[in-house]
Structures are given as C-alpha cells and as structure tokens.
Amino acid sequence: MNTRSMIFTLYGDYISHYGNKIWIGSLIRLLEEFGHNGQSVRAAISRMSKQGWVQAEKVGNKSYYSLTERGINRIEEAAKRIFKLKPDEWDGKWKIFMYSIPEEIRNVRDELRKELIWSGFGTMSNSCWISASIKEKQIYDLIAKYEIEPYVDFFISTYEGPHEDVKLVEKCWNLGEINEKYQEFIKDYSQKYIIAKNKIQKCRMADAECFVERAILVHEYRKFLFNDPGLPEVLLPDQWLGLHAAALFSDYYKVLAEPASRFFEQVFGAANEMDDKDQSYDMLDHPLITD
Secondary structure (H helix, E strand, C coil): CCHHHHHHHHHHHCHHHCCCEEEHHHHHHHHHCCCCCHHHHHHHHHHHHHCCCEEEEEECCEEEEEECHHHHHHHHHHHHHHCCCCCCCCCCCEEEEEECCCHHHHHHHHHHHHHHHHCCCEEEECCEEEECCCCHHHHHHHHHHHCCHHHEEEEEECCCCCCCHHHHHHHHCCHHHHHHHHHHHHHHHHHHHHHHHHHHHCCCCCHHHHHHHHHHHHHHHHHHHHCCCCCCHHHCCCCCCHHHHHHHHHHHHHHHHHHHHHHHHHHHHHHHHCCCCCCCCCCCCCCCCCC
C-alpha cells in the first residue's frame, strides 16, 4: 500500500478528529504497523507538504504536521462520500462542464481531468463532462483552484431525449465494471467481517490488529471514490451492489471502531509523554529532507 495514500487514510479516519495535527514520530509509529519505515514516511509527508496537502510546525524539538485548508476540504468531501449509505435524491438536473484549455498549460488540464473523475463526472465527448451528483459549489471551487475561468463553461440542464437519462449513464460510465469491483469487495470482506466480529467478541483480536484492519478497510473502500460516480438511485441498474457494499463497510467499520481507536489514542497520546529532547523520529525531517 502506497505510503502517501495511507497517510491520507489516517488523516481522514483518525487525525482530523484529534485536532488535525500529529507528531512525525507518532505518524511513523502508526505506519510501522503497515510495514512502512521512517524514511518512506518522511519522504511522503515532504511531498504532501510541497503539494499543499499538509503543513509543518515545530513545537520545541518536535515536528508536527496538520492538514492545510485544501487538505481539510478534500478529506471532508471524501468522508461524506465514504460514509454515505445511500445516494441523495435527484432533482433530474445534469451538471455539464466543458473546457478548452490551452496546450501550454496541459498539466493543469491533466490534473483537472483527474479531479473531475474523482468528483463523479463522466465524459460525454472530448472536453465535455456531465454529472448528476456534484454540487455547484464544488464546480466553482474547481474553477477557482485551477484558475481556468477563461477556458470553461458550466451548465445545469435536463435531458430532453431522444433517449432516457439512463442512456446517458451507459454512454459515460461502465457501471458493469464498477459493479464487478463491488462484488469482489463484498466477497472478500463478508468473510473478514464475520471472522473479525467473532474474534473481537471473544477478545482474541488485539487493538493494534483492529487498527490495521480498519485502516485497510477504509483504504480499500476509498478506492471506489475514483470509480463510482455516486449516481442517484433512479439512474442505477436493478442489480446494483454499491448499496450492499456500503452497508457491509458500515457494519465492519463499527465492529472495528472502538479497539482501533484505542490503539490510535495510545500511540497518539505517547507524544505528550516523551521528553522533548528525544529527537530520534525528527532527524532528517522536513524541510531538510529532499525527494
């Protein structure tokens, strides 16, 4: 599992609920549970700082990292979608986003495409994207973030035919492929859920093990944010497995929540008990480290 992705998972599922700031030593200790070493954690957090996701702060001899406003916004948006058990009601309106971005800033265009997919857009044709789920504010935030106002147009419209709305869905997204991924998730995690629930009830699963399993669960389920556009229920096929997967995720998460949080709090709180002169985890820390 990618170190940077796991850091995002820990911020979203834990750190953001504990003041949004963590000592680098605690972060390294937590990620050691997943097989990541100090060097990889420092390199990843350094990259995230340069990309504007986190910011560093020195307190005595310790280095702490917190999410920037950009990072907080991304985490909050992801959390809303991850923990949503069913889609919102649909007003029948499509959001249509079109752009013509110059070749000299194609890096902006490439990044924008990734953001549009993550936000639930599908492609109607080259440079024409549609969504049934995104909020207007998210669109305007994207325009402001990439400073592309001169190159874009945004519409809100109803589809008047000659086909049904579901035909647009078939044209823009491969729901069959997404459904297969949900089927794989359900197959894998149904069994894990039953085993873990039984072990926890019998006190045979350590807190650290629950912490790892919960983080991996969120990490794996979070991948659907890059595949599933979050369409309203009325636009989904009859045999859609996304709702089943969401319920399974919620049930498994609840079973792991208490012991996993206990382990996190133990590691997180240890920073306050350590002597400020102990700099073993802070050596080579950002901004001295280079990628």
